[in-house]
Amino acid sequence: MSETAMSEISRRKALQVLGTVPAAAGISWTGAEAAQAHQHAEQARQAAADEKTAYEPKFFTKAEYATLGILVDLILPADERSGSATDAGVPEFIDFMLVDQPTRQTALRGGLRWLDRECDTRFGKAFAACAAAEQTAILDDIAWPEKAEAKGLSHGARFFSLVRDLTATGFWSSKVGVEDIGYLGNVPAPKWTGAPDEVLQKLGVSYDGLEKWYRPTDAGA
Amino acid sequence: MQVIESSKEYDVIIVGSGAGGGMAAYVLTKAGANVALLEAGALWDVAKDGAMFKWSYDSPRRGFGGKEKPFGEFDGCIGGWEMDGEPYTMAPGERWDWFRARMLGGRTNHWGRISLRWGPDDFRRKGIDGLGDDWPITYDDIKPYYDNCDRFIGIFGNNHASETGLHNEPDGIFQPPPKPRGYELLIKDACDKLKIPCVPARMSILTQPLNGRAACHYCGQCGRGCGTHSNFSSPTVLLPPAEKTGKLTVVPHAMAREVLSDDEGRATGVSYVNTTNGQETTLRGKIVVLAASACESARLLLNSTSPRFPKGLANNSGVVGKYLIDSTGMSVSGFIPKLVDLPSVNEDGVGGMHLYTPWWVDNRKLDFPRGYHIEIGGGRRMPGYGFMGGIEEHPGGSGGGYGKALKEEYRRLYGTGVGFALRGEMIPNKDSYCEIDPEVVDQWGIPVLRFHFKWSDHERKQAKHGQETFREIIQTMGGTVTTPWRDHDQDYGLEPGGRIIHESGTIRMGNEPKASVLNKYCQAHEVPNLFVCDGAPFVSQADKNLTWTILAFAWRTSEYIAEQWKKRSI
Numbered sequence: 018m019s020e021t022a023m024s025e026i027s028r029r030k031a032l033q034v035l036g037t038v039p040a041a042a043g044i045s046w047t048g049a050e051a052a053q054a055h056q057h058a059e060q061a062r063q064a065a066a067d068e069k070t071a072y073e074p075k076f077f078t079k080a081e082y083a084t085l086g087i088l089v090d091l092i093l094p095a096d097e098r099s100g101s102a103t104d105a106g107v108p109e110f111i112d113f114m115l116v117d118q119p120t121r122q123t124a125l126r127g128g129l130r131w132l133d134r135e136c137d138t139r140f141g142k143a144f145a146a147c148a149a150a151e152q153t154a155i156l157d158d159i160a161w162p163e164k165a166e167a168k169g170l171s172h173g174a175r176f177f178s179l180v181r182d183l184t185a186t187g188f189w190s191s192k193v194g195v196e197d198i199g200y201l202g203n204v205p206a207p208k209w210t211g212a213p214d215e216v217l218q219k220l221g222v223s224y225d226g227l228e229k230w231y232r233p234t235d236a237g238a
Numbered sequence: 239m240q241v242i243e244s245s246k247e248y249d250v251i252i253v254g255s256g257a258g259g260g261m262a263a264y265v266l267t268k269a270g271a272n273v274a275l276l277e278a279g280a281l282w283d284v285a286k287d288g289a290m291f292k293w294s295y296d297s298p299r300r301g302f303g304g305k306e307k308p309f310g311e312f313d314g315c316i317g318g319w320e321m322d323g324e325p326y327t328m329a330p331g332e333r334w335d336w337f338r339a340r341m342l343g344g345r346t347n348h349w350g351r352i353s354l355r356w357g358p359d360d361f362r363r364k365g366i367d368g369l370g371d372d373w374p375i376t377y378d379d380i381k382p383y384y385d386n387c388d389r390f391i392g393i394f395g396n397n398h399a400s401e402t403g404l405h406n407e408p409d410g411i412f413q414p415p416p417k418p419r420g421y422e423l424l425i426k427d428a429c430d431k432l433k434i435p436c437v438p439a440r441m442s443i444l445t446q447p448l449n450g451r452a453a454c455h456y457c458g459q460c461g462r463g464c465g466t467h468s469n470f471s472s473p474t475v476l477l478p479p480a481e482k483t484g485k486l487t488v489v490p491h492a493m494a495r496e497v498l499s500d501d502e503g504r505a506t507g508v509s510y511v512n513t514t515n516g517q518e519t520t521l522r523g524k525i526v527v528l529a530a531s532a533c534e535s536a537r538l539l540l541n542s543t544s545p546r547f548p549k550g551l552a553n554n555s556g557v558v559g560k561y562l563i564d565s566t567g568m569s570v571s572g573f574i575p576k577l578v579d580l581p582s583v584n585e586d587g588v589g590g591m592h593l594y595t596p597w598w599v600d601n602r603k604l605d606f607p608r609g610y611h612i613e614i615g616g617g618r619r620m621p622g623y624g625f626m627g628g629i630e631e632h633p634g635g636s637g638g639g640y641g642k643a644l645k646e647e648y649r650r651l652y653g654t655g656v657g658f659a660l661r662g663e664m665i666p667n668k669d670s671y672c673e674i675d676p677e678v679v680d681q682w683g684i685p686v687l688r689f690h691f692k693w694s695d696h697e698r699k700q701a702k703h704g705q706e707t708f709r710e711i712i713q714t715m716g717g718t719v720t721t722p723w724r725d726h727d728q729d730y731g732l733e734p735g736g737r738i739i740h741e742s743g744t745i746r747m748g749n750e751p752k753a754s755v756l757n758k759y760c761q762a763h764e765v766p767n768l769f770v771c772d773g774a775p776f777v778s779q780a781d782k783n784l785t786w787t788i789l790a791f792a793w794r795t796s797e798y799i800a801e802q803w804k805k806r807s808i
Contacts, residue, residue: 092640113298161638162630174638181640182627185648189621190294190301198652199582200620203291205455206584209445211417215581222423230396230438231417 074108076115076122081129082108084145088132089184091156099197102188110187121179128176135173241509241518248274248487249803251508251523253494253538256344257785258771259529260472260480261792262799266527267485269800274521275477276492276510278530279316279340282347284474288314288463294622301622310622314463314471315348316341319736323681327688334562334672334689335736336533342490343473344531345739346785348461350590351441351469353393354611354782355384357406363778367607369696370665373777374749374758377408383790385411391470391789392448394588395440402435407596413445416456418592419585421577421616421656426593428714434612434707439594442470442786451475458619460589469589492519495684497526497542497551497768505551505768511682525767525799525808528745529792532774533562533672536744537687539755540674552762557755558745559673561666562691563779565740566610567733568660568701570721572712573633577616577654585617585653597662597781599703606699609781610662612708618653626651633718655720658711660704663781665696666743670735691735701730740784742773760795767808771795 074082089102089111102108115122132155133143140151147155158173159165160181165174188194211231217223224231249271252259263275284290289312294300303310308318317339326336339345358377364370387393388411397409415438418426429436443460444453451474452466460469467474480486492510498520499505507522528535536559542551550558597609626648630638634654635647675688701724709719724731748754751763760775762768771792773784780787802808 093645094641096642096645110298110300114302117299118302118304156640160640161636163637177640178628178630178638181629181638181644182624185627185629186300186623186625189625189648190623192293192295195293195295195621198621198649200618201582201584202586202618203293203457203459203620204584205291205457206586207455209416209454209456209587212420212423212585213581213583216420216583217423219580220420220424220576222420222427224417224423227417229401230415232414 072109074112076112080143080145081126082112084129084132084143085111085180087145087152088180089187091152092181092184093188099193102184105188105191105193107184107187107191110191111183114183124176124179128173128179131172131176241520243520244522247507247522247524248272249523250274250525250527250799251276251521252527252529252771253508254344254529254531254534254772255342255477255488256339256346256472256529256531256772257788258773258792259527260343260346260476261789262527262529262771262796263480263486264476265793265796266800267480267483269796269804270485271800271803272485272487273480274487274489274523276494276508276521277342277344277488277490278493278513279342279344279490281488281490282316282341282343282473284314284347284463284465284467284471288465290459290462290465291457292462294620299623302624309348309461312459312462313348314461315339315345317345324686325678325680326686327675327678329688329690332689332691333734334691335734336687336689336741337736337739338531338534342488343471343477346471347463347473349739349785350613350783351443351460352590352594352613352783353387353440353442353470353786354596354780355408355410355440356380356780356782356787357408359406360778360780360782363608367601369607370778371746371748371753374747374754379758380787380790380794381408383793384408384786386793387786387789388412390449391442391475392444392451393440393442393786394438394445396438398435398437402437402596402598404435404596404598410440412440413448415439416445416454416588416592419587419617420580420583421574421585422591422593422614424574424576424715425614425616425656425711428711429595431714432710434595434711435598436593436595439591441588441590443588443590444468454588456587458586458589489521493682493684494530494538495541495682497528497538499542499544499547499551499765501546503546503765505765511684513682516682525769525803527769527771527796527799528774529771531772532741532744532776533687535770535772535774536672537674539745541685547764552755552765552768554764555752555755557753559687560668560671561743561746562670562672562689562735562741563664563666563743563776564735565738565779565783566660566662566664566693566697566700567738568704568731569657570705570708570712570719570731571655571657572715572717572719572721573651573654574616574656574712574715574717575634575654576716577656578634578650580618580653583618585619591615604699604703606696606703608663608665608696608700610660610700610704611781612704613659613661614656615659616653616656633720656712656715656717658708660701660708661738661740661781661783662697662700662704663779665694666778667692667694672744693729693732693735697732698726698730701732702726705730740773740779742776742779742784745770745774746777747775748777759798760791761798761808769795769799
């Protein structure tokens with residue numbers, strides 16, 4: 018069997034399983050089902066990437082999904098330290114969460130629609146079709162809730178805050194994000210030595226006077 | 239309906255496999271008794287089923303738990319405040335949130351491991367301030383069993399009574415405590431300025447090897463279940479030695495329906511539903527020990543009616559279900575500018591706080607009785623679901639935004655929050671109790687509990703004091719309080735009853751059979767071979783968490799059962 022044929026079969030199989038994912042509102046998955054769906058989503062995404070075709074969203078329409086991709090990358094773009102929100106798989110994460118936890122479906126779908134209407138009013142086209150400067154002009158108006166409210170754009174602000182929160186969760190909890198933010202835990206440590214000197218100095222605190230509690234001969238001290 | 243009846247008669251049947259049930263199984267099998275241990279949930283093995291070292295991105299939900307896992311997807315406890323098929327009801331306008339676990343080991347799989355030995359005053363509060371009732375035993379009666387738990391289960395902490403002068407925080411037998419994290423030292427500095435004691439926490443996590451269990455490896459994930467058995471849970475500490483005796487039979491998926499009794503008023507066994515196939519089964523036993531959780535044990539007794547006990551087994555006093563108590567809970571968070579832009583360090587430590595504040599104020603100087611301890615939190619935790627949500631409202635931030643500047647803002651503000659949680663003593667009151675709902679049953683047809691619950695001004699004033707104190711600490715740290723002030727009409731921020739998951743008091747002990755269900759050995763006044771080993775026998779709460787005390791009492795009760803069983807006197 019050729020390599021192409023193999024990947025075609027696994028791709029088809031993955032998409033087939035994804036097709037069985039409960040898309041109706043109100044259905045929540047067991048941990049095992051979710052893990053399986055995630056695995057298949059990852060496989061499908063990988064297969065799609067290999068074949069240079071797009072990931073098929075389960076909740077969003079293609080148009081909505083394209084808009085979401087632009088939005089999340091405007092929220093958390095690539096910089097010198099790490100990749101962008103789409104590099105970290107944020108759109109796939111949001112799509113998954115909306116199927117898994119349907120309570121926000123309307124807010125997201127309606128918010129995207131609000132955004133397109135606003136763009137249409139201002140620029141005569143949908144958000145995805147706008148020029149970069151036009152897109153940021155809208156964001157400048159809705160990304161700071163206080164400012165947005167003063168301009169009568171509180172619905173846009175509410176939607177944007179929701180997308181920002183989902184983007185932040187999806188990005189910072191990804192491998193890319195965890196490495197970027199400098200979380201250094203989740204490793205077995207043979208002993209606990211407290212805070213290092215550089216932290217103590219920066220905070221202006223020390224262990225002086227606490228020797229009675231933390232004897233140096235003790236394990237873990 | 240066909241009922242399967244086992245021909246074997248066990249020496250002891252224990253209902254519930256958590257702290258109390260696990261301890262009873264340990265002590266009684268060691269004493270030579272044949273024990274059947276009923277658990278309503280499934281077996282659970284931390285090695286296979288635990289989530290230690292998983293990353294948020296190992297899951298498509300990134301740690302989101304939902305209704306089924308209210309403490310997050312990786313939490314080691316199967317259960318929650320709402321469970322399909324197992325409803326409970328509340329009196330109109332009242333609220334009690336009932337957390338149930340359904341798995342081997344129950345809630346010990348994810349509890350906070352905060353293990354605060356109660357002091358002499360905690361057993362004689364009525365003698366001090368006239369409120370509630372005194373216990374039928376004193377601290378000296380229970381002290382040897384606290385010592386047993388310290389030695390056998392293991393606990394870190396330090397003896398500070400002579401240094402702090404807090405005589406109601408007795409010394410224990412402690413392993414070395416872990417040094418404070420950076421932000422904890424900052425909190426301690428503020429507390430020092432305010433003359434609030436801040437001392438090493440007391441938690442049942444090993445910092446040195448003990449009884450074949452490894453010392454902590456400081457991943458901070460105690461709540462997920464510990465693969466090296468370095469913290470306390472019933473299935474990793476109590477059940478293995480019990481199983482080793484060859485005397486223990488664990489019966490999972492066994493939802494207890496009723497405690498059976500004979501015409502002489504002796505317990506004869508337990509009937510249960512096998513939840514995997516709905517089969518009704520009865521198990522015979524010489525002695526029955528209830529450790530199903532305070533409310534579940536009360537429910538069992540109330541549902542076990544007979545001509546001799548029309549109000550429920552051992553309940554001719556009518557006290558079963560009464561005096562339901564929880565710990566008080568209230569939290570305040572703050573943003574600490576000093577924590578901005580700290581160097582990246584691993585702050586996991588043990589799964590919880592390294593420092594805490596025991597109750598420190600003389601109540602004679604206050605307008606409320608009893609007190610609370612302070613649990614502290616903060617640090618650079620593993621990013622997961624909900625990470626830094628609502629950044630547009632974060633003090634020290636720019637009120638929203640997007641792009642590279644926003645990305646930088648998340649980095650800058652990560653780990654800059656601290657939190658203070660009040661856990662205090664509620665005084666039992668007549669308005670707080672559970673009873674059998676006259677109409678509603680669960681999916682197995684077992685009548686469910688209906689709850690009545692009310693805070694009093696004693697608790698509200700305590701929460702008010704806590705709010706003031708926590709705000710003062712945050713301000714002394716140079717920080718901004720991020721939790722809004724809660725007024726009297728919001729109970730000064732008190733959480734609803736049951737949220738702290740310290741339910742207790744529904745089958746109280748006492749010397750007077752008319753006013754209590756159990757005697758000083760947690761033995762039913764009216765049914766000599768019936769005992770209770772969970773939080774239900776508690777006469778009062780303390781300003782300290784209750785698990786260490788459940789364990790100590792279960793040990794003492796089980797030792798008494800073993801003596802009586804050997805003498806054939808029950």
